[in-house]
Amino acid sequence: MALHSRICEIFNIRYPIVLAGMGGASVPRLAAAVSNAGGLGILGAAACSPDELRAWIREVRSLTDKPFGVDTLLPASVRREVVDAGDATVDSGRPSPKELLGDCQAFAADFMRQEGLERVARPRDDAAAARGPAFFSKEFFEAQMEVVVEEKVPVYAAGLGNPGPWMARLRENGTKIMAVIGSVKHALQVAASGIDVVVAQGHDGGGHNSPIGTMALIPQVVDAMAGRIPVLGAGGITDGRGVAAAMMLGAEGAWVGTAFLATEEAGIQQFQKEVLVEYGDGDTMVSKSVTGKPARIIRNKWAQAWIDADKQPLPMPFQSMVAGPVLAAATDARRKDIAPGFAGQGMGLIKAIRPARDVLEGLVAGAEAALAGGERFR
CATH class of the missing domain: 3.20.20.70 (Aldolase class I)
Incomplete structure (x- = not known):
């Protein structure tokens, strides 16, 4: 057929x-x-x-x-209004994503120190950071x-x-x-x-x-x-x-x-390809820790850290500004336990x-x- x-x-x-x-x-x-x-x-x-x-x-x-x-x-x-919300609270009494950004970046910096990760300079990451929410x-x-x-x-x-x-x-x-x-x-x-x-x-x-x-x-x-x-x-x-x-x-x-x-x-990366072969059907999770939107990823310490701290990731595009340096550093260090990547449940x-x-x-x-x-x- x-x-x-x-x-x-x-x-x-x-x-x-x-x-x-x-x-x-x-x-x-x-x-x-x-x-x-x-x-x-x-x-x-x-x-x-x-x-x-x-x-x-x-x-x-x-x-x-x-x-x-x-x-x-x-x-x-x-949309533009999400970016503009960085300058004012969206709802009365609730801080905007931009107001929360510094705290989340400090959380990411703490995570990197605990895991022995060193920030790496990458042209795309630096360009994205320079553009800020316009990215x-x-x-x-x-x-x-x-x-x-x-x-x-x-x-x-x-x-x-x-x-x-x-x-x-x-x-x-x-x-x-x-x-x-x-x-x-x-x-x-x-x-x-x-x-x-x-x-x-x-x-x-x-x-x-x-x-x-x-x-x-x-x-x-x-x-x-x-x-x-x-x-x-x-x-x-x-x-x-x-x-x-x-x-x-x-x-x-x-x-x-x-x-x-x-x-x-x-x-x-090659180590991320190897993870796909080594891991199985139960090794994925849905998390907002990478992009700010629910996404299925391979289980890792970065996503788990947000759960353990009972901390909410920021909405897109702000969460990418938080996660980007962490995942770039973990990728550079070939850390399977932190940056294994995205995958569906058919990975096994x-x-x-x-x-x-x-x-x-x-x-x-x-x-x-x-x-x-x-x-x-x-």
Whole structure:
């Protein structure tokens, strides 16, 4: 049984397998490798400056002549008013995020001292700190989108938020558009904008995800789309059986992240790839300690420290200013216990670090076998 669906026609790809746009991991060489293998590679460009994003897009084009995409964040909760709230209290009697920033940074500095971490200077971190809350602001996202439009990328994926305001300009370029959602309500909102594909990502997935489990979310979103817009299943899908399961629930393909983290081409550190092989299904947690939004990460001391101190992380984008120096230092020191990275609950299925092509071909072969094997239940 050949793995094929409307997703293949929409994106002009061989297999309905899409690389999740994972920040820091879905770099040009990984996106190109997935596209060259017959899937759709997506750049995880949320933290890229406009110049970096343009360079990434051009690098992918130098590595593949196949379709590819760009993923950025357009979270409704990160707007100009959130940044402005740094100068005044949001609610009477409650300090603003900016007023709490110093205390949280002191907490982070204490943590670093206790763990023997030394601050490291990194151009991107320093630039982000210099921009302050303007990083991950409305203006930041708009500047990224100008690059996406100007470069006429084949596919755009909104990792968070509704791409509606840019639809007309993207359509003029022939860009295909999808959005990652975590509820039926959000699916209906983005569908009304006229997007091509909805990505239903459940609670099982790594990174920012939904409070709704993958098995429950996919069929409800499929029903809500009523065949008008195809759905990609996402969240804990790490092998071909997961792809097949998503398709049996009504999805027409899969958006896959964690499985591609443990690849030679992924942009994360080697020690973080090793963690994916060594750890299992129970070694993840959902925490706001990295970005300020709930995200599934591999269990670590930094996230646990906030729980032990009964301390609330700041909202996006302020928490990134707190966590950034800690995680940069821990990454530089190769501390698996502090900076192991993001991962979904399917992590326990990863047994080795492999080329991205091998991972994609394994997903396809496993899905085809699982779907064909379903005949035995008839």
